[in-house]
Amino acid sequence: MHGEAISELMGFVFPNEQHVTWTVMIVLYPYITGLVAGAFIVSSLYHLFGQESLKPVARFALVSSFAFLLFATMPLLLHLGLPTRAFNIMITPSSSSAMAGFGIVYLTYMAIVVVEVWFSMREEIVGRALATTGVLGFLFKALALFDLRVDERTRALDHRVVRFLAGLGIPVACFLHGYVGFLFGSIKANPWWSTPMMFIIFLLSAIVSGIAVLILLFYVISWVRRVEVDAPCVQTMANFLWGFMIIDVALELMQILSIAYQQMAEWEALQILIEDKLFWSHVVIQLLIGSLVPFLLLGLNSLVKLRQRTRNVLIFSSSVLLLIQVLAMRWNVVIGGQLMSKSFRGYTSYMPGLWDHEGLIVAVVVFTVPFLLLRFFDFMVPLFPSDSAIGKGRPS
Amino acid sequence: MSDDGRDPRPEGLGRRDFIKLGFVGAFAILVPFAVRAAERAPYRREDYTWGFIVDLQKCMGCGACVRACKAENTVPDGFNRTWVERYTVRRDGKVEVDSPLGALNGFPEDVPHPPIEVGKSFFVPKLCNQCSTAPCVQVCPVGASYAAPDGVTLVDRKRCIGCGYCVQACPYGVRYIHPQNGYADKCTLCYHRITKGLQTACAQACPVGARSAGNLKDTTSRIRQLLNSSRYGVLKPALGTNPKCYYIGLDKEVV
Numbered sequence: 176m177h178g179e180a181i182s183e184l185m186g187f188v189f190p191n192e193q194h195v196t197w198t199v200m201i202v203l204y205p206y207i208t209g210l211v212a213g214a215f216i217v218s219s220l221y222h223l224f225g226q227e228s229l230k231p232v233a234r235f236a237l238v239s240s241f242a243f244l245l246f247a248t249m250p251l252l253l254h255l256g257l258p259t260r261a262f263n264i265m266i267t268p269s270s271s272s273a274m275a276g277f278g279i280v281y282l283t284y285m286a287i288v289v290v291e292v293w294f295s296m297r298e299e300i301v302g303r304a305l306a307t308t309g310v311l312g313f314l315f316k317a318l319a320l321f322d323l324r325v326d327e328r329t330r331a332l333d334h335r336v337v338r339f340l341a342g343l344g345i346p347v348a349c350f351l352h353g354y355v356g357f358l359f360g361s362i363k364a365n366p367w368w369s370t371p372m373m374f375i376i377f378l379l380s381a382i383v384s385g386i387a388v389l390i391l392l393f394y395v396i397s398w399v400r401r402v403e404v405d406a407p408c409v410q411t412m413a414n415f416l417w418g419f420m421i422i423d424v425a426l427e428l429m430q431i432l433s434i435a436y437q438q439m440a441e442w443e444a445l446q447i448l449i450e451d452k453l454f455w456s457h458v459v460i461q462l463l464i465g466s467l468v469p470f471l472l473l474g475l476n477s478l479v480k481l482r483q484r485t486r487n488v489l490i491f492s493s494s495v496l497l498l499i500q501v502l503a504m505r506w507n508v509v510i511g512g513q514l515m516s517k518s519f520r521g522y523t524s525y526m527p528g529l530w531d532h533e534g535l536i537v538a539v540v541v542f543t544v545p546f547l548l549l550r551f552f553d554f555m556v557p558l559f560p561s562d563s564a565i566g567k568g569r570p571s
Numbered sequence: 572m573s574d575d576g577r578d579p580r581p582e583g584l585g586r587r588d589f590i591k592l593g594f595v596g597a598f599a600i601l602v603p604f605a606v607r608a609a610e611r612a613p614y615r616r617e618d619y620t621w622g623f624i625v626d627l628q629k630c631m632g633c634g635a636c637v638r639a640c641k642a643e644n645t646v647p648d649g650f651n652r653t654w655v656e657r658y659t660v661r662r663d664g665k666v667e668v669d670s671p672l673g674a675l676n677g678f679p680e681d682v683p684h685p686p687i688e689v690g691k692s693f694f695v696p697k698l699c700n701q702c703s704t705a706p707c708v709q710v711c712p713v714g715a716s717y718a719a720p721d722g723v724t725l726v727d728r729k730r731c732i733g734c735g736y737c738v739q740a741c742p743y744g745v746r747y748i749h750p751q752n753g754y755a756d757k758c759t760l761c762y763h764r765i766t767k768g769l770q771t772a773c774a775q776a777c778p779v780g781a782r783s784a785g786n787l788k789d790t791t792s793r794i795r796q797l798l799n800s801s802r803y804g805v806l807k808p809a810l811g812t813n814p815k816c817y818y819i820g821l822d823k824e825v826v
Contacts, residue, residue, distance in 0.1 A: 187668035189697075189744030190651040196735040196748060256733015256753030260713075263732055269714035274736050277712070363810055364706060364742035517744045518826055520668055 185452075186521025195513045195525040198533040200250035202509045203541060205355045205377065206384070206502055207247045212352040213385010214240040215288065215344055217412065222341035228407040231563035234295050236389050238558050241288050242545040248281070249541050253533060273354070273361050280354050284347045291340040294333045299556045301325050352381040359508060366441035367448065367512040372430045376504075379423035384501035386416045387494040392549075393565070394491050400568030406483055410476075413490045417473035420497060424466040427504065444519040452514050452522050457507045465500025469493035614766045619721040620787040621760055622815040623771075624794045624803075625696050627822075629781035632657055632694035634677035639776030641675065643761065650747045651675075652758040653698040653773050657682070658824055662690045666824050695825050696782055698773070699724060699745045699758035700806060700814035707737035707746060716755065722787070722815060723762055728754045742807050760784055787815065 184193060214236045220226040221233035229236075252258050265278030293300075301323050304315035316323070356377025359368040390412050397404040431449070434442060449457055469492075475481070476489040514522050528534040552558060559566035584592070632655055640646060640653045654673030659682045660666050671678065674694075682692055705724045707716045715730035716737050726737075731754035738746045738755060746757045761771035765784050769775070774783040785794025797803075797819065804821035805814040818825070 187656070187670070190649075190654050190670060190673040191738075191747040192744050194649070194747070196738045251734075254734075256735070256748050256755075257731065258733075260730075260732040263713045263730065264734075267713050267730070269711055271709045272712040272714075272736075273710060274712035274734065358736075362706075362710075362739055364740055513739075517742055518668065520666075520826075 183524045184521060185523075186516070187518050188516040188521040188523050189518050192513075192516050192518075193523055195510065195523065197509055197513060198254060198525075199506075199510075199527040199535065199538050200254040200533045200541075202502070202505045203250040203538055204247065204254075205352075205381075205509070206505045207243050207250070207542070207545070208352055208355050209377070209381030209384045209501060209505075210388050211240050211243040211247055211284075211385070212348040212378070212381040213383065213387075214243065214389055215348045215385070216382050217386055217389055217415075219341040219345050220415065222338055223345070226411055228411040231405050231408050231559060231565055232389055232393055232412070234560065235392070235558045236385075237288070237292055237295060238552055239389065239392070239545075239549060240385075241292050242548045242552065244285060244288055245548065246541060246545045249544075250538070253537060253541070273358055276354060280347070280351050284344070284351050287340055287344045287347055291337055291344065294336045294340070296556055297333050298325050298330065303556055349378055352378050359512070364517060365512050365515075366434070366439070367445060367515060368508065370430055370434070372426060372433075373508075376423065376426050376430060379419060379426060380501045380504055382419045383416065383423050383497055386412055386419065387497040387501070390416065390490060390494040391498065392546075394487070394494075396559075397565055397568070400565060400570070402564045402568035404487060405564055406486075409490055410486070413473060413486075413493070414477055416490075416494070416497065417470075417477050420466070420469060420473070424462075424470065427461075427466075441519055444515055448511060448515045448522065452524070453507050453511050456503050457511065461500055461503040461507055465496055465503055469496045469500070472496075616719065616721040618786075618788060620815070621701065621722045621765060621784055622787040622794050622817065623698065623701060623760065623782070623784050624797050624817045624819065625782045626797070626801075627693060627695060627781075627818055627820040629779045630655070630694040630696055630777075631779060631781075632674060632678050633778065634674040635776040635778060636696060636773035636782060637673055637675050639772040640758075643764075643772035644759070646756075647750050649750070650756070652745070652756070653696060656695045656697060656825075657692065658695060658822065659684065659692045660690045660822075660824065661688050663688075664690075693822065695818070696773075697743065697745070698816065699760065700743050700812065700816040701760060703813035703815060704811060706740040706742065706810075706812060710736045710740040712736065719762075721766075723760050723765075724757075725759055725762060726755050726757065728752070731755050742810050742812060 217229065218233045218236035218240065221229040221236075252261055255261055264275060265282070268275035268278060297319065300315060300319045304312060304319050304323060307315055353374040356374030359365075359377075360370055360373030362368045390409060393409060393412075394404060434445065472489045472493045476486055476493070481489070510525055514525065516522065527538070530536055549558075553569070557566060557569055559569065561567065634655060636653055637651065637655060640651075644652055646652050651673035654670055656668055656670045657674075657678055658666060658668055661684060667682075669678075671680070682689055701722065701724055703722070705716075705718060708718050708724060711717075712734060713730050713732055715727045715732070716724065717727065718724050733748055733753040733755065735748055735755070738748060741757075746755055748754070749756045761769075761773075761784070764771060771782075771784045783793060785792040787794060789795060794817075798817060801819045803817045803819045805817060807826060
């Protein structure tokens with residue numbers, strides 16, 4: 176149900192706005208979609224833009240993107256008032272709706288990612304198919320589409336297809352996440368959302384969160400496998416992370432600056448929203464802890480000569496903080512936008528319940544499943560190249 | 572006829588007259604029914620563009636409209652298809668707005684200020700603004716929110732998926748997701764009544780005639796006459812939604 180609890184009100188709120196319609200599930204949806212787009216960009220940096228140091232993480236990034244993509248729609252489904260009609264959005268889309276484009280964008284991107292994952296892992300799948308027998312062996316053969324040839328010619332073809340799809344995937348990934356930003360940015364009824372900058376900010380924060388989650392996973396997996404973390408690989412990711420976060424945060428600040436400076440009628444109400452209702456989640460978590468601190472830490476990492484151990488601490492903690500920053504940003508947009516009444520004279524409040532079907536426990540479960548799925552994928556077929564330290568450390 | 576030219580039939584009501592009278596009587600009795608039947612002639616959507624008019628100088632905040640709407644449309648608790656706001660403008664210019672339970676029980680408590688501090692106070696009923704360019708219709712991903720050919724914005728409950736995008740897109744906060752049934756819901760301008768020649772439930776219940784629905788295509792309709800003879804406004808005109816809900820005597824403080 177949509178925000179059951181009668182909320183604490185401040186000022187005058189229209190009667191139907193006392194219940195927040197879009198819950199923490201709609202916070203999670205752009206968050207997971209962002210990880211999809213961001214992780215895909217990292218894999219493309221290697222496949223397309225020749226960032227050789229990213230080789231150890233390139234395929235893992237692609238498969239992560241796939242795992243998140245499989246669950247990106249889960250929060251939406253949990254949110255719908257009539258979930259049995261979910262497919263109507265793909266079967267009978269309304270051409271004037273920004274949301275109706277969802278089916279097309281999502282399925283196109285899914286097709287690209289599935290095919291790219293298959294081509295980038297074909298050699299490993301064939302390897303497993305030849306090495307295993309019985310039902311599992313048959314499944315691997317089926318997964319390889321019963322074509323078990325691997326030679327220089329097939330490798331070259333696989334490589335060419337992956338490169339092509341990596342190129343095609345970038346605009347589609349941008350579109351996927353730009354579209355999520357556009358969903359909010361095009362709502363003229365809500366001055367906290369209605370800005371053409373919204374889709375660019377969503378896109379950049381998606382890239383930031385995608386790189387950050389890959390760094391985090393790379394560290395955790397290296398530690399679990401007791402191997403030295405691949406220093407050039409994380410350093411490259413950390414440099415990109417720093418660059419993208421600077422642009423992202425600069426745009427976020429410029430958006431607020433421009434609405435503040437324009438001093439339109441709604442600014443008075445928005446100011447209270449930022450300074451009071453969103454003080455902790457926006458000012459403290461998103462801007463100070465989530466943006467300023469990692470900006471300084473990553474800057475230190477990129478500009479100063481440091482020992483690798485120190486670098487690891489800086490990069491790891493910055494990634495954690497930036498993941499929190501992007502989550503806070505999603506919360507502040509989705510929930511923040513609904514806290515302010517369209518009467519511009521009052522504010523409601525929202526806190527998800529623990530056990531509601533759109534509550535915190537469900538949110539944590541939905542967010543955890545893609546990570547478990549990744550572990551399962553790695554169990555089936557090695558996700559890291561066997562000539563890298565992290566790939567060699569793989570438990571058999 | 573007899574020789575002396577007199578009618579031989581007894582005086583009084585003859586058979587022929589009786590039959591004549593019977594016809595006339597029956598006709599007289601049937602006329603009102605026939606007129607009603609003519610009024611109920613098949614509803615032609617293309618002859619109508621529905622609008623709504625609220626005379627704010629008449630509204631006294633009794634909440635009868637809210638109660639009538641709740642009863643007529645089984646509106647769930649905690650949500651409103653229509654509600655009434657009370658604006659209190661103090662002498663120092665400070666504005667306060669309240670609407671306890673959407674004015675379901677009117678305004679049982681006085682404005683929380685001594686009368687000497689109050690500059691002016693007035694009531695503003697709210698309902699679906701029946702926008703000509705409705706953002707809710709634009710954003711609906713499955714076409715469940717649609718504009719009927721007679722200008723009324725409606726929700727097809729059998730198509731709605733309950734995504735809530737229309738709730739976000741409506742600048743007037745008139746929509747909600749039905750807490751039990753999961754679909755988007757809002758004021759239908761009592762479509763089931765107005766298409767049968769009746770007024771909306773809220774207009775019917777209003778003791779002072781402050782609100783009514785009417786046909787904007789009919790130059791003799793009350794709404795057209797009021798629009799032609801009074802100064803009126805619409806809510807949030809800058810958003811370009813072109814509402815067909817008009818307010819006579821709208822104050823600048825009202826959003």
